[in-house]
Amino acid sequence: MDSASALELTEFLSRSMSRMDQQEEQMKATGHAVQALVAQVSELTQQLQRLSVPAAPTTPPVPPTPIPPYHQPEPRMPTPEAYSGEPSFCRPFINKCSLFFSLQPQTFASEQSKVAFVLTLLTGRAAQWGMAVWENHHQCCTSFQALSEELRRVFDRAVTGREAARVLADLRQGNRPVSDYSIEFRTLAAECQWNEEAQWDMFLHGLADRIQREIYVLDLPRSLD
Template sequence: AAELREFLENSNARLTQQEEQIVGTGRAIQALVSQLQRLQMEPTQQPTAPSPPVVPETSTIHSAEPRLPSPTVYSGEPQLCRAFLTKCSLYFSLQPSSFPTEESKIAFAITLLSGRAALWGTAVWNNKHQCVSSFQAFSDELRKVFDRAASGREVARILAELRQAHRTVTDYSIEFHTLAAERK
């Protein structure tokens, strides 16, 4: 049993490492796609005399976008769907110049999918499903497929039946406040 547990833990660690490498590769591809799109949009000009280097004013330096870690990979767990989409939306809001188009947002989000979520994302992307027209449409469709959040009435029932039982007060409190926030 211990050998099996160790094998599973090692396999899980290798799988996680491979998923991170795939995500990194996806980010690199997304960066190249974005750069290529920008270059294709620029008009081609004949080289002229080099212009003097532009020195940014100190007032514009503070407007740089923050460097953030990418949202975590989402593999289709129903209880994590909304959290994944919220993280993606926040990431896009805080780095708008990195994601100038709806297509770039969707492509980036798809690179963060794994397992059954990646299979779904690949299918809608390759088939040009209508949900790849905007990140909002993509998010709505992802929620339809993967999010199994409880309805308002269901959350109210769960809250009414919630008990601490054998868990810590902290764990109980976190679950209570999370459910209460979903109810609003």
């Protein structure tokens, strides 16, 4: 091969190597561009996914649990005895129920609870009357006060006023203990409203003779109590 041919071959190879280098550089640049494009597409895809997911509802703040007010324990009281309609026990029964309610105001906070409680304590003919007024929605079932007044009107036959004074004037101890005589005497005396001197004289007059003989030899007390 002559020198001219060798020179041409060398130039050809040089140009070929240069083109190959250029192509390699282009391929590298294209690869970087593709990688950047893939990263952008991935970022856009993640953003779209975040936008498509519905936002979780905002949970309202939980209000603090209120602290219940302190209630002093109510005293334990024996339940009033049942009432069957005896005239002489009507007012004591009502008074016991009233005391029971006053000592347990939390348990019996409503008039309905008081009325229902009283009706459950009625027996015998009093229970028959109570069920009748309850089933007929009588006005007395609206409050304890109204029920008490109706109970007194129907069952209470205790003597009062002049009748109590008449019974008290005829009252005698007889063969009873003095304690029994004293209870009946004070019950009637509270109804007739005599003064203390009159009550004292009538009390002595009603005592049995054997008791009077024992008392008169002693110094009498200054008051009936």
